[in-house]
Amino acid sequence: MSGASAFFILIPAMYALFTTALIVIAFVDRRLIAARWAALGFFVAFVSILVDGLRDPGGDRWVSWFTVATHFLPLLIMVQAFLSRHGKNAPAWACALFVLASIYVMPNMPWAPPNWLRGVLVQATCATIIASGLLPLWRYRRQSVVDLIAFAAIALACLSYVGRSVVIYITPIGESAEAIQQFYNGLNIAFHSASALMGMTVGIVLMMTIGSDIVRLRMEESEIDPLTGLANRRRLERVNAQDAAGKLSVGGVIAVDLDHFKRVNDSFGHDAGDEVLRKVGSKLNKLFGELGTVCRTGGEEFVILLDRDHVAAISQLSSAARVAIAGLRFDGVLSAVTVTASVGFHERGEDEEIGNAIRRADQAVYCAKTDGRNRVVGVMNDKGFHVLRAVA
Incomplete structure (x- = not known):
């Protein structure tokens, strides 16, 4: 583990806290589908960041690939969590992109891209997966302040990954072990810091939206005629x-x-x-x-x-x-x-x-x-x- 070991302990701890809280919420009220998806997303992110923090940057490339694939997945799950509040699912093409991108960045394959291109593609894929939820969430932005905040949080997360892909394109990752180590001691720490801030923001917004859903469901219960199930x-x-x-x-x-x-x-x-x-x-x-x-x-x-x-x-x-x-x-x-x-x-x-x-x-x-x-x-x-x- 690098000198930033404390950093790589705090992030998974935060993800574990969100996972636990969301599991409790989902267990208490099983109608909150978004809480289930969000709990799964934070759990996958917890595993990913924990493995990334413990691995040797120059070590097994398959471990590196695992952290990349499990970086794509929680983003897709979080999009699904936000959309499930409105009875929608993440677009099929976003799921296909996750699979194809995970296959493309596999190490030791004939099609394996160079490090600089791999870095750009990883960040661009993350941005595209998040962007898949922007149009549907834009349609719901006027339903409540919480829906507008949810759209803003997803939009900012998307812009964050767009910015990362641009940075890696301008300052590409080298192919040597020293260049990779330099990346992990520099830009990668900055990227993880941004991910931590983004994860905390998304977690807070998700808790807000789920809290809003709890209030809405309780309100709807009071607006239903118990005999017929119709509105009262x-x-x-x-x-x-x-x-x-x-x-x-x-x-x-x-x-x-x-x-x-x-x-x-x-x-x-x-x-x-x-x-x-x-x-x-x-x-x-x-x-x-x-x-x-x-x-x-x-x-x-x-x-x-x-x-x-x-x-x-x-x-x-x-x-x-x-x-x-x-x-x-x-x-x-x-x-x-x-x-x-x-x-x-x-x-x-x-x-x-x-x-x-x-x-x-x-x-x-x-x-x-x-x-x-x-x-x-x-x-x-x-x-x-x-x-x-x-x-x-």
Whole structure:
């Protein structure tokens, strides 16, 4: 070990600390996929830097190759950790680059590059692997301050490796044992210092993002109706706030109210009523889960906030909801029961508040109820006037 032995003890110790903390977090909440990836990434980095610190710079070249390959790998894993927060994976081409670059820098091979080119390629490969996560993370930067910080941390790490490849190109590594030793006593220490700082920064940012995810998951739990698994009124309020802030675009509202639901509870008990609500909620989520936000707002009442991209078909979708609910079949004591619903909809105006759109859809439901139930009524805009019109 060189005179910088203390340096090569502190770095793996820091990586081991991050690994331990992330393993604990991942164990406590198994939904945090990013914590698992991050723990794996820091563990691989811990092994890599430990081996690099203990090896003889002029010794076995396969040990040197191992430290290079295990330098590529944690960078790829860290990109995956950040992307997994959004349900995405690292690009396949980045994985292929990791494999090909690891093969190309193998020692004692006919294609083995000279030291200076090997050094440039290693740093450039690291920069490219990190860059593979920049475009996806750029798309999410506006979701929260934490996402913007995550993008900035990845961008800075990428620039760090770009700078290293330029430095090695300007001051190339020689081929002699003395030149290699000089590199390890000079630039390599500087590179490891940069890696330590980058690793600590990325670790802190990852802990921030995972902490943000924990808060978000807890918030989402409080916004889920435990019976149906749909969003509740609290989520409805948050969607309203996000729409007002320009983060969402709700184009219309479909309101659904089950007909004579009290009779089900009175005749068959609340357990049977709960089963009806669960099945209706599951059917509505299947129909509209990809088209907007499906909420149970109370009792037998449901509201769908339809994305603006799908609002052109709001009348047909409302009719589909009515037909789907009427087509539900139940087991046991409910086997002979047919559940119907009165459905109302309203296409939201450009500057109309969501709350007002929901009230208009509710008015349409009331009209459908008075018109005999198991109906679909829409609030239409006719020459500047809002008109109730039966659709089905």
